[in-house]
Amino acid sequence: MNREAIINLVKDWRVALLLVLVIGSLAGIYLTPPDLQKGLEGNLQFGLDLQGGSWLQMEFQSVIVAYSTDKPVGDLVDNLQKSLEADVIQIDQNHLEIRKSVSRADLEPLFAASGAKIVGYQEGVSSFTADEVKRILNDKVNALGMQDARINLLTPTGSEYPQYVRIELAGVDMETAQEIVGKQGMFEIRIQTTGNETEHVLFGDQITSVGVPQRDPEYQTWGVGFALTEAGAQAFREAALKQGAVDNPGAHHLVMLLDNKTVYSAPLAGDLAAQLRSGPVRSLSATTGTGDAGLDDAMTLEIHLRAGALPVKVDVVGSGSVPAALGEHFKTTVVLAGLLALLTVGVVVYYRYREPLIVLPMLAINLAEIIILLGIARFIQQLDLAAIAGLIAVVGTGIDQLVIITDEVLHEGRVPSQNLYMKRYGRALGIIAVSAATVFIAMLPLALMDLSTLRGFAIITMLGVLIGILVTRPAYGKVIMAILSK
Template identity: 90%
Template sequence: MNSETIINLLKDWRVALLIVLVAGSLIGIYLTPPNLQKGLEGNIQFGLDLEGGSWLQMEFQSVVVSYSTDKPVGDLIENLQKSLEADVVQIDADHLEIRKSVSRADLEPIFAASGAKIITYHEGVSSFTADEVKRILNEKVNALGMQDAKINLLTPTGSEYPQYVRIELAGVDMATAQEIVGKQGMFEIRIQTTGNQTEHVLFGDQITSVGVPQRSPGTQEWGVGFTLSDTGAQAFREAALKYGAVDNPRDHHLVMLLDNETVYSAPLSGDLAGELRSGPVRSLSATTGTGDGGLEDAMTLEIHLRAGALPVKVNVVGSGSVPAALGEHFKTMVVLAGLLALLTVGVVVYYRYREASIVLPMLAINLSEIIILLGIARFIQQLDLASIAGLIAVVGTGIDQLVIITDEVLHEGRVPSPNLYMKRYGRAFGIIAVAAATVTIAMLPLALMDLSTLRGFAIITILGVLIGILVTRPAYGKIIMAILSK
């Protein structure tokens, strides 16, 4: 092609969009933030398989039962809590979550004594508790700067209640992984004295229970209720009296810290100050505001009040680790597999067309598709072995679609006129669009499910299909037209 043809190609919006996306992907991989010292991998996040690290699979020590009763539900819950010495949460009108591993045979006498009957029994937790566990674990790993962690909830077939949680930590040894899951932070409540000065009131071990975020009926503000022990309530009252918070509550903030980081600060309410004059107050509530923002802050504060403790006990039922050396070996083998796939594709396509001017644009388009895909995945998806398999699948399906376009426009081996070219190209694009839609629909359930071994494969495959249909196929159509016209 001469310079005029190349300039006209670069002016075409399809080709220009392809170049811009490739350049943007390279910038995202290597320059945001600058990470040139890491070589070819740049800022790409590798998963456990390629980076080395540890994984833990934990089982929730909890059961969910549906029941029927003619008596007050509160009495049933109270009897269960006393008999089992465990938290019992009402999920809805017909279901209870018992936060302890207990068999159905052991539960039935307690229900019968309370005038109730068990309808169904499932091991696991409610979706609300499962999401809370996932949120707390995310808070923990993010606080430690481990953005590469993968946390998945696993639900057995035939059940609607998550029974397991699996956490994968790339670049983390097994001892550290278990410490992250089991370690509680140091929670402290302090009270403002004068200026920015604060004084210690109590530590988190004086908090006996933490409620779920709820709206205040009068103000519609979100808040989290929590209960102090008798010792903690007495210490709180003495501090409020000593530093003048009872007499001037608006100037004395209650400050909560987790590992010496402030997570909540607000003045004492007038009603609370009045109650503290009369005696210790065990039940407190921290308000966080209205609307979605207030709810989000309340959910975060609930985690902090628990000092990072999970709302339900878990048992480690499976664990494993990938040594860093083995991860590097996998990484090398993956690169070799990718290069071998591209080389094999190039040889086969050249054997078919015997024309380098057709083969080279095909490989260039395929390579640009992988670069764009990696540039997007750098922000949203770890690359593990399943994701790499998705990349290789994208290479194969991409070449298939480019061959369909080339064969269609080269029907009977002749270069068609521009009008006939566009008609044949439109027909070829329709074929690959239908094929792409089929692949996307087939992969969508896997992408939406919390199956850690398959989700990455599905996400990469869907992204590859979309990039091909929206960006690289239209650009290839324009490029191959310019080549065939010569």
């Protein structure tokens, strides 16, 4: 091909789009953010298999009980909380979540004493509590700057409720992983004095319980309720009286800090100030606003009020680690496997066509597809062994589809006329589109399931299918036409 033909080829929007995405992907991998010490890995996020690290599997110490009763449910909940010394949450009209590991045999007399009967019993937590645990762990991990973390909820076969949570931390030793799960942050409440100055009121150890986000039915505002110890309530009242907050609540903000970082600040409520005049108040509520934004802030504040503590106790039932050296060995093996796959594909394609001008564009387009795929995965997906398997699968299916295009456009070994070429090329794309749609639909359930071993494979495969149909196959059709016509 001469210089003019190459320029015309690059000007075609399909080829231009491919080149722009390849350059953008390389920039995303190596230049954002810039780091002169990056190796070939760039900004790619590697999972536990390829980087080394630790994993913990923890069991929720909680049970879900289905019940029936003719008496007020509130009395049942109060009696259970006092008898078990544990939080009891009403999930719906017929189910309670008891945040303590207790057998059905031990619960039955307690329910009977409250005029209730146990209908069903399962170990685990409600979906709300499970999501709350996942949010808290994510918040902890993100606060420590660890992006290569996976947190998955596991539900045993035949159960409706999650019973385990598994956390994988790439590049983290076992001791640090245990500390992340068990360590609480330092939570502090302060009150505004004058200007931007604040004074200490109490620490998080004075908070006895934290409620779930609730919406005020009258004002439609979201908030989180929490209770103080008697000493904490007394310290809070004394600080409010000392600073004059009970007389001028609007001028004195209540400031909450987690590890010296402000997580909540709002003026003292007028009705609370009136209550503090007459005595200590143990039950407080922090209002966060209305709508979805208020709910999001309330959920975040709930985590901070707990100072990073999980709402339900967990016991470690399994753990393991992958040494960094073994992770590097896996990484090297994966690179060699990928190169060997690409080389093998090239040899097979050359044996079929015996023409380098067909083989080289195929391999180049396939390589470009992998680069674009890695550039996108760099932002949304860790690269573990399952994801790498998806990449290798994309190489194989990609070449397969390029062979379909080449076989269709070649007519008895010769390049057909322009009209016949476009007709055959359109038919090839139709075949590929149907095949890609089948793969996409087959992978979709795996991508939506929270399964750490399969989700990466499904996501990478689906991305590869989309990139192929939308970008690389159209570009290959234009490139192969320009080459074969010469």
